[in-house]
Amino acid sequence: MTAIEQPAPHLYDEMLSSEGVHPHYQAYFQWLENTPDASLEQKRREADTLFRRFGITFNVYGEEEGTERLIPFDLIPRIIPASEWNQLELGVRQRVTALNRFLHDIYHDQEILRAGIIPTEQVLTNQQFQTAMLGVDLPGHNYIPITGVDLIRDNSGEYFVLEDNLRTPSGVSYMLENRKMMMRLFPELFLTQNVAPVEHYPNLLLETLQSASDADSPCVVVLTPGRYNSAFFEHAFLAQQMGVPLVEGADLFVRYGCVYMRTTTGPRQVHVIYRRIDDAFLDPLAFNQNSMLGVPGLLSAYRDGNVILANALGTGVADDKSIYPYVPDMIRFYLDEEPILNNVPTWVCRRQEDLTYVLDHLEELVVKEVHGAGGYGMLIGPKAGREELDKFRQLLRSNPANYIAQPTLCLSTCPTMVNEGIAPRHIDLRPFVLSGNEIKLVPGGLTRVALREGSLVVNSSQGGGTKDTWVLEDAPC
Amino acid sequence: MLSRTANSIYWMARSLERAENLTRLLDVSHNMSLMPNSKGGQQELLAPLTITGRLDQFRECYPQLNAETLLEFFLFDESNEGSIFSCIQSARDNAHSVRDKLSSEAWESINATWLELRHRRQRGISHEGAKSLIDWIKQRSHEFRGAAYGTMLHNNVFHFMRLGTFIERADNTARILRVKLEVMESQHNSNHAIDFYQWNALLQSLGAYEAYHVKYTGGLSTRNVTELLILSAELPRSLRYCIGSLMSQLTAIEGDQGLAAKRLCAELQARLEYGEVDFITHFGLHDYLNDLLRRIHTIGEEIHRSYWEGA
Numbered sequence: 001m002t003a004i005e006q007p008a009p010h011l012y013d014e015m016l017s018s019e020g021v022h023p024h025y026q027a028y029f030q031w032l033e034n035t036p037d038a039s040l041e042q043k044r045r046e047a048d049t050l051f052r053r054f055g056i057t058f059n060v061y062g063e064e065e066g067t068e069r070l071i072p073f074d075l076i077p078r079i080i081p082a083s084e085w086n087q088l089e090l091g092v093r094q095r096v097t098a099l100n101r102f103l104h105d106i107y108h109d110q111e112i113l114r115a116g117i118i119p120t121e122q123v124l125t126n127q128q129f130q131t132a133m134l135g136v137d138l139p140g141h142n143y144i145p146i147t148g149v150d151l152i153r154d155n156s157g158e159y160f161v162l163e164d165n166l167r168t169p170s171g172v173s174y175m176l177e178n179r180k181m182m183m184r185l186f187p188e189l190f191l192t193q194n195v196a197p198v199e200h201y202p203n204l205l206l207e208t209l210q211s212a213s214d215a216d217s218p219c220v221v222v223l224t225p226g227r228y229n230s231a232f233f234e235h236a237f238l239a240q241q242m243g244v245p246l247v248e249g250a251d252l253f254v255r256y257g258c259v260y261m262r263t264t265t266g267p268r269q270v271h272v273i274y275r276r277i278d279d280a281f282l283d284p285l286a287f288n289q290n291s292m293l294g295v296p297g298l299l300s301a302y303r304d305g306n307v308i309l310a311n312a313l314g315t316g317v318a319d320d321k322s323i324y325p326y327v328p329d330m331i332r333f334y335l336d337e338e339p340i341l342n343n344v345p346t347w348v349c350r351r352q353e354d355l356t357y358v359l360d361h362l363e364e365l366v367v368k369e370v371h372g373a374g375g376y377g378m379l380i381g382p383k384a385g386r387e388e389l390d391k392f393r394q395l396l397r398s399n400p401a402n403y404i405a406q407p408t409l410c411l412s413t414c415p416t417m418v419n420e421g422i423a424p425r426h427i428d429l430r431p432f433v434l435s436g437n438e439i440k441l442v443p444g445g446l447t448r449v450a451l452r453e454g455s456l457v458v459n460s461s462q463g464g465g466t467k468d469t470w471v472l473e474d475a476p477c
Numbered sequence: 478m479l480s481r482t483a484n485s486i487y488w489m490a491r492s493l494e495r496a497e498n499l500t501r502l503l504d505v506s507h508n509m510s511l512m513p514n515s516k517g518g519q520q521e522l523l524a525p526l527t528i529t530g531r532l533d534q535f536r537e538c539y540p541q542l543n544a545e546t547l548l549e550f551f552l553f554d555e556s557n558e559g560s561i562f563s564c565i566q567s568a569r570d571n572a573h574s575v576r577d578k579l580s581s582e583a584w585e586s587i588n589a590t591w592l593e594l595r596h597r598r599q600r601g602i603s604h605e606g607a608k609s610l611i612d613w614i615k616q617r618s619h620e621f622r623g624a625a626y627g628t629m630l631h632n633n634v635f636h637f638m639r640l641g642t643f644i645e646r647a648d649n650t651a652r653i654l655r656v657k658l659e660v661m662e663s664q665h666n667s668n669h670a671i672d673f674y675q676w677n678a679l680l681q682s683l684g685a686y687e688a689y690h691v692k693y694t695g696g697l698s699t700r701n702v703t704e705l706l707i708l709s710a711e712l713p714r715s716l717r718y719c720i721g722s723l724m725s726q727l728t729a730i731e732g733d734q735g736l737a738a739k740r741l742c743a744e745l746q747a748r749l750e751y752g753e754v755d756f757i758t759h760f761g762l763h764d765y766l767n768d769l770l771r772r773i774h775t776i777g778e779e780i781h782r783s784y785w786e787g788a
Contacts, residue, residue, distance in 0.1 A: 055576065055588045227574045240577035251479050262480045264633065264784045265732030 004032075005423035007413050012157040013424055014078055014414040024081040024472055027193055032076075037421070040075060043185045044417060047073055050184075056177050058460060059230045072465035073178060074416050075185070078427060078447040082196070085443055085471045088159060091341030092149050092431055093439045094331060099164060099318050100435065101334040103143040107133045107314065117333050118326045122350075123317060127371065130279065130314030132286065136303055142435060143312040145208050146274070148172075148446075151341070151429045153412035160344045160409070162428065164327065166311060166319040168276045171446040171466075172432045173234040176201060176241075178468040179444070194473040196443035201432070202241035208436035209242075209272045212308045218271035220244045221261065223252070225277050225293045235276050249277070254297030259307045272308040279313055321404050322348060322370045344409060350401040358405040359396060362389055365405040367396070380456065382408050411456055414467065416449055426450045428458050429469065443471035478633045478731075480785040482578055485571040486634055487780070490641030492568035493587075496561045497618040498649040502528065503551055504611045505682040509674065510544040520660055521678060522547050528649075528656045529559050548607050553598045561614060565594055580628040583621060590617040633730055640726045640780065647719035647773050653682055654706055655766045676702055683714045703762060704754040716769060717749035723776070730784075738779035745772050 007013035015025045048070065051057075057068040080088075105112050106123055107130075113120045123129060148169030150162040179198055183190055209220045224235035226248050239246035251261050252270065260267040275282065281291040286299040301307050317323065325346040328339040347354035347365075358365060362381050369377040379392045396403055413424035431445035447467040448458035458464040502525045509521035522542055526532040531550075534557065539546040554560045569591040576584045594614075602610060629635050657679045661672065676697040680686040685705060692709075693701045709715040724742045727735055757765050 052592065053585055053589050054581070055573070055584065227570075236577040245479050245482070246575075246577045247479060248481065251481050262785075264478045264480055264483045264637075264730065264734060266734065 003421045004415055005421065007415075007424040010155055011410050011424070012153055012155050012412040014412055014427070016415070016424075024079050028077070028079060028189070031189060031192075040417065044075055047075065047181055047185060050181065051177075054177075055233065056174075057233055059228055059232060071174060071460045072451060072463075073181065074449055074451075074465050074467045075182075076415050076417060076422065077182065077468045077470045078414050078429070079470045079472055082443075082471055082473050085196075087340070088151065088431070089441055089443075091159070091161075091339070092433055092441065094335065094337060094340050095149060095161065095164065095327065096144065096147050096433050096435060096439060098327065098331040098334050099147075099166060100142065100144050102330045103166075103312070103315055103318050104138075104141045105334070106317065107136065112330065112333055115333065117329050118323070122322060126317045126320060126322070128279070128314065128316030128320055130317075132299060132303065133312070133314040137305070138312055139212060139214060139305075139308070140437070142212060143315050144318075145212055145310040145435050146205070147311075147433045147435070148430045149433060151431070152344075152409060152427075155410040155412075157412065158342065160342045161327070162344060163321075164319045164324065165430070166315040167278065168231075168311070169430070169432065170231040170234050170276075171430055171448075172201060173237040174466050175432070175444060175446045175469065176237075178446075178466055182468045193470070196471040196473050198442040198444040201442045202238060204434050204440050204442065205238065205274075206242040206244070208434040208440070209274055209308075209310055211436040212310060213271040215271045218308075219269060220272040220274065221247045221252075221270050223247055223249070223273050223275040223277055225249075225281070229276070231276060238274070249293045249295050252295045252298075254295060254301050257301050257304050257306050259295065259298065259301050270307060272310060274310045279316065282309075282313070320370060321346075321368055322350070322401070325404070344406050347405040349396055349403040349405060354405075355396065355400045358403075359393060362393065364408060366408055367392055367403050367405045370402050370404060380408065409456075411450075414447070414449065416451070416465075416467070418451065418453075423453070425453070426456050426458065427467065444469040478637075482575045483633070483637045484785045485575045486578065486637045487641035489568045489571035489575075489587075490638040491645040492564045492571065493618060493621060494642045494645040494649070495559070496564035496568070497615065498646070499525065499529070499551060499559070499561055499564070500611050500614045500618070501682045501684060502653070503548065504608075504615075505678045506547065507544055507607055507611070508681075509678055510547075512674070524653075524656060524660070524678075524682075525551060527659075528652050531557065531559055544607075545602075548602055552602060552607075552610065562594065562598060565591055578634045580624065582624040582628040586617070586621045586624045590621070593617075636726045636729045637784075640723065640730075643719045643723045643726065644773065644777055644780070646714060647716055647723065648770065648777075650683060650706060650714050650716055650719065651766055651770045651773065653679065655763070655770070658762060658766070673697060679706075685712055685714060688712050700754055700758070703757060707757065708749060708752050708754060710750075717746075717752070720746050720749055720773075735780065735783040738776055738783055741772065741776050741779060745769070745776070 007016055009018065015022060015029065021029045051070050051073060057070055059068055102112065112118055113123060144166045146169065148165040148171065150165065151159050152162050153159050175198060206220065210218050220242070221244055222235055222239040224232060224246055226232065229235070236246055245261065247261055253260055253262070259270045259273070261270050277293050280287045281293040283294050283296060283298040284291050285296045302309055302313065325343065325348055328343055331337055331339045347358050349355045349358055358367070365381045367379040367381070379388060381389070411426040411428060414427045415422045416425040418425070427447050427449045429445050429447050431441055434440045447469045448460070449465045449467055450456055450458045451463060451465045506521045506525055522544065523532070525547065526535050535542070535550055538556065539550060550557055551560050553562045555562060557563060569587055572579060572584060572587045597610060625635070625638065657675065661675055677686065679702065680689050683706060689702070689705055692705060705712060705715065707716045710717055712718055720742065724746045727739050727742055
């Protein structure tokens, strides 16, 4: 079998501990030991060919030739015992419930602001706050049918929430395709281990979207910016799996306050739009006038309650990095419960005392732009040179409200196939949460892995890869 | 079904059919070019250029016409919108934008063809020889058709796909016939050897060589070839067959949008179904074909107007 590089002792590794192999990885580890490395290498090539052939790709902006790229897929699964998953699931449900309550509140009575829990200007002057949503009543008060919560583990093995993705979280298609690939390549593993299934996700998604509308048999569509969008594969995949039309803005139009799509048999009314387009591009009449992606008049049809958007307009205000530090307070405020999942300790640079601390400890911290995404516009203190630190000091002083800072976290590692064999690489986890009449999750999620040694950046746009995530039923823990 | 989806599917199918037709044509031209000039080889090289209307474009880019330059122009030349490379690329682009409407087998087939074609293009024609490239493309075309036939619902998506296939195919058959006719008329001699190879080439480029010999005994005759390629109810590339299929696809598509296209198509279908080869000869084959092409073109325009400009 391939040599497995030992994880660094100060990090938490998903498979190996100082005492040996974690109990829930025992069976897999034994299998791995008995598998010749040539066979693994061959499976890896097979997986690459298949992903390429299936066209399971993402598009990279600004590269002319070969813009469709494969996301590197790692053969070694990340395994989570059921008991641990159950706890995670409770925590994630609690969090999503509170965030949804928060969204309804700030677009209605704003009790949390009046109670002084979150500084008012932080919410009302937020770029993602949509005044158009003030007083709008959504069926079931449901703002976030689809969320993706990013989780990491620190070196003690404890889970932390890194980020809530409440706008258009992507990656669920890779979760499903990774599973399909693993079952194809390693059927013997699935025969002997109780890996909880995730394949019913598209059914749950469709149910969730349908339940958002009062119409008798609601017409659901997936709205994509088109095939050059980085997540186009996912848009097409979900539309196909749900058996609903994949539409672009130009396929839709608004008449008499309702939304229709252009079909070969004439106009057909649309009731629910699972939109994978940002707020700013949804309606050129209301937002970005130059955008060709959206549908003129959509906003007014939406405000009139004639069409449902999933997720709702203006949800971005709640997954903003400047709001993130307050989520535990939201849970206490709305649910009167203690948070099950921890936040990563966060310094909010708009607070003077936090800013002072951050400037003094810049070398130890990770600094992020409040609206940044995809691993761009951030400073990793311990890895930064003099010049970069100075640059960020200036940025922080000139616009502190634009930044938060967090301690450099020791993301847990998981053995991963690399050129030299199998070596520990940092990972995170994004479970996908569906909120309809009730909150549903499939047991699993997308595990992203930073393929470069020592790197903490797992984003696919920065060369990160993915792994299949197994929740093992009846696993020892 | 979304109008845009129907449009993409239709053009995907047209591009694929165009690529396959072109492959047959190249195959025949290639074979003929290997023959001594006296058998009409040079004329044969011109055929794909005149049929596709790209003679001027070719002359601008290539100093001379021979088997090699012709293949390069039609197989891999990206600047030639009508090359097999461009057709497959455009078919794959269309398929990509509506991949959720194709079965995964059909999508994978077209995607794999595209990936492999790019690879082969990099290696160049000389690497494996023109013949095996041509065979490979034909095979891939069959595979896609098989995958689509066998794994997709025969619903609107499928009907629009077949609509694209048959309108392209009808157009192709009529064009090939017209050009061959001109070539043979221009030679207006009674050299049986040339005639023989020309008729052969015509039949082969429409995949009808074997069918001819199943249906007709004796040698090749203008009358029989005309009858087979225009009026046969059994030959999948005859005009009657294509227009009949076009009609059944149009009828199968849901809704009342396509009335004008259906009316025109039904008229044409009746002409072919009740047509007689003696009538065609009397009318003049050349004029008859021109009339057919005009009608096919109008049906295509009506399809556009009804299904994707209507909503």
